[in-house]
Amino acid sequence: MPSSQHEALHRIFRDKPELYAHAFKMLNIDFPTPKEVAVVDTDLTEISPIERRADTVMMFTSLWGRKHVVISESQSQRDDRKISAWAYYISHAHIKFGCSVTLMVICQDAATARWAREPKPIGLAGHPSLVVRPIALGPDIVPAITDTAEACTDAVLTMYSALTHAQSPKVDAILKALDVALTTIDTDTAKYIAEQTEIGLGDTHARQIWRRLMTMQNYRFKSEFAEMLRAEGEARGEARSVLKVLERRGVPVTESTRERIMACTDHALLEGWLLRSLEVTTAEELFEGDA
Missing domain, CATH: 3.40.1350 (Trna Endonuclease; Chain: A, domain 1)
Known part of the structure; x- marks a missing residue:
């Protein structure tokens, strides 16, 4: 998939x-x-x-x-x-x-x-x-846009530059230029670019850089973006609590089960797993009855 x-x-x-x-x-x-x-x-x-x-x-x-x-x-x-x-x-x-x-x-x-x-x-x-x-x-063709003035003339292209250079040492400078460029455009476009950058960077160090920039700046859409990060952080905390209870009770957890728990962002589902973690004898029993 x-x-x-x-x-x-x-x-x-x-x-x-x-x-x-x-x-x-x-x-x-x-x-x-x-x-x-x-x-x-x-x-x-x-x-x-x-x-x-x-x-x-x-x-x-x-x-x-x-x-x-x-x-x-x-x-x-x-x-x-x-x-x-x-x-x-x-x-x-x-x-x-x-x-x-x-x-x-x-x-x-x-x-x-x-x-x-x-x-x-x-x-x-x-x-x-x-x-x-x-x-x-690829990064061998797409220019690394690190100049703030250039980024402000085309924020969409700068976003694409960041995504293709996600694994490049230049990505930090590109993201900082994009960060400034978003303050010069309308809210809806800025929100779209911020979200697509977050998604497109995937599981890379560049994504962490981008998240720090988004939470530090006073964008008009900052509160919604910060709320998304806060909710994600809370979900990860609940997921770690489920794993911690299983660990304390001596219930073995496979790597695939650990990944499934940590990947979950549904608070209601995580709360159910946390309650079940107090009673189950195998980690797989957590998921019984889930839709």
Whole structure:
């Protein structure tokens, strides 16, 4: 199942289509100025029982009425199994929409981006019937926006710079520039960028940096964001209490059970587990009766 971080990396293209113009510019690829941009169905399944679902599929219509589909995929590491899936996405979208198709792969490390943009032939050696050649965005292509003035001119692009450089030493400076940029834009957009940055950074040290910045600054949406962090902190405290009771009672806890408990943010569920932890003989009994 795709993670929230995976979703954030491609979803921002769907929510903020202006990022596509930046993407193609960074890759030195000419792309017609669109008159209309629309999200289309990501379900590329046919009658066959195999489910094929791309991450984000966008339809661009140029000023002259020509259509072009861009399929955006998040990729965290090299995975040769994706080659056949990508070939399917491109071919099916080409047939379904009757127009040219571009596959864009979004990566958070340079090695994966280099692999993604390599030509991937399908067929006989030296005479492939099909070559899958995505364009790929990664920290080796996307600029690290660390200048505050530059960040203030385009907060959305700065957010994307932070996400692609999440594992780079430059991410601290990028996030500080983004932090300032959010004070110069409207509340709704600032809130969206703050939340997508939080999600897209995933389980990285950069996420902790961003959280500190968000709780220190006096944004108009700070109270809601701080409340989210407070609620998350309370949930983690309750989860630790459940584990502590089980430990004191000598009830063994497997690593998967520990992870399930610590990942829970439902206070009502955690309170139920805490009560059960006083009586259960195995950790798995905590979950009995849960919906």
